[in-house]
Amino acid sequence: MEDGNLSDTSNTDISDNLESVKQISSAEESLSHGKKLLERNINCEVDGESFVNSSNLNRHTGKKPFQCEICGKLLHYKYQLAIHRRSHMREKPFHCEICGKTFVVKSSLNAHKKLHSRKKNFHCKICGKSYIQNCLLIYHIRTHTGERPFHCEICGKYFFTNSHLKGHKKIHSGKKEFKCEICGKSYAQNYRLVYHIRTHTGEKPFHCVICGKSYSRNSQLVDHIRTHTGEKPFHCVICGKSYSQNYQLANHIRTHTVEKPFHCEICGKSYSQNSQLVNHIRTHTGEKPFHCEICGKCF
Numbered sequence: 001m002e003d004g005n006l007s008d009t010s011n012t013d014i015s016d017n018l019e020s021v022k023q024i025s026s027a028e029e030s031l032s033h034g035k036k037l038l039e040r041n042i043n044c045e046v047d048g049e050s051f052v053n054s055s056n057l058n059r060h061t062g063k064k065p066f067q068c069e070i071c072g073k074l075l076h077y078k079y080q081l082a083i084h085r086r087s088h089m090r091e092k093p094f095h096c097e098i099c100g101k102t103f104v105v106k107s108s109l110n111a112h113k114k115l116h117s118r119k120k121n122f123h124c125k126i127c128g129k130s131y132i133q134n135c136l137l138i139y140h141i142r143t144h145t146g147e148r149p150f151h152c153e154i155c156g157k158y159f160f161t162n163s164h165l166k167g168h169k170k171i172h173s174g175k176k177e178f179k180c181e182i183c184g185k186s187y188a189q190n191y192r193l194v195y196h197i198r199t200h201t202g203e204k205p206f207h208c209v210i211c212g213k214s215y216s217r218n219s220q221l222v223d224h225i226r227t228h229t230g231e232k233p234f235h236c237v238i239c240g241k242s243y244s245q246n247y248q249l250a251n252h253i254r255t256h257t258v259e260k261p262f263h264c265e266i267c268g269k270s271y272s273q274n275s276q277l278v279n280h281i282r283t284h285t286g287e288k289p290f291h292c293e294i295c296g297k298c299f
Contacts, residue, residue, distance in 0.1 A: 071177040087190050088178065099205060144235050146249040156261045 040056050043050050055077055058065055064074035066081040077079050079176040083105055083277045084093065092102035094109040098116050103109040120130035121237035122137040126144045129267045131137045140162055142148070148158030150165040152173045159165040167189055176186035178193040182200045187193045195217060198204070204214035206221040210228045215221045223245055226232070232242035243249045251273050255262070260270035261275040266284045271277045282288070288298035 070181075071179060074175065088193075126235065143246060144233065145237050146234065146246065146253050148250070156263065158261070 005150075007039060021088050030267070031084060033122055042052075042054060044057060044060060046061065047279070049060065056181070057063075059076050066078055067073070067077045068075070068081060068088070073084060075084060086104045092104050094104070094106050095102040096109060096112055098113070098211045101112060103112065107124070115132055118132045120132050122131045124130070124137060124140070124144075126142055128138060131140065135201050147257050148160055150159040150162050150173075151157075152165060152168055153179075154157070154169070157168065170188040173188065174189050178190045179186045180196055180200070182194060185261060187195060187196065198216040204216050206215045206218050208214070208221060208224055208228075210225070215224065226244040232244045234243045236243075236249060236252055236256075238253070241252060243252065254272040258272075260272050262271045262274050264270070264277060264280055268283070269280060271280065291298045
């Protein structure tokens, strides 16, 4: 019996010793990790503040060491560069399983998903379409009325939303960050580059479910589908006339307002439609872009 008690005591001692060894080992590991953190501390040469890694130091100093090889944009962090590259590659790996819309980053997808669960309390009195926010309803109503309250002071063009105006102004800034790798042509806006690349590849990802015809832009498909349905969702609030495309309504409204926002820089004459201005400018330049294939005469 005594031998048995001795054996139990020995086992207990061994177990306690093993536990002590584990605790010591864990403490040493924590100490070692702490030392590594201290060793990794990097000091700012300007104010002496310490940082755990170079990324945090770069953020503090404003240094952007990660450069996009396509457009040259500089970023603080490597993950930001990875996300930025998707804007060039047109990569949107996160998609909504409810409506199919795709996103560059997961956080945008998560924010979008919340829209599906919210009630749509704001209703369009013209077509009955509903929205979760009043501002979205306001934007939608402008597609019916043709109202474009945001005005570019440089070229006179009007837009539905302020965000559209801001995107447009990039064209006037002269900065063209988005470059085609095939022909070298550059654009101020990424979506314009996407459209351009499809002129090289011939890609037409938007298909009509009625006749099978394909288009390179979704807006072209929407316009095409209306030739099947006869839908004319753009209504003039002055006379009630309807149109299948918004630009047709915008042109029509100017017949009521006598607005002529397109001005000739040579003689100052003004027109209600941009196409009219283009034709007028040719009277100054002598340009005749349309030629007869039989006799070669130009018009």
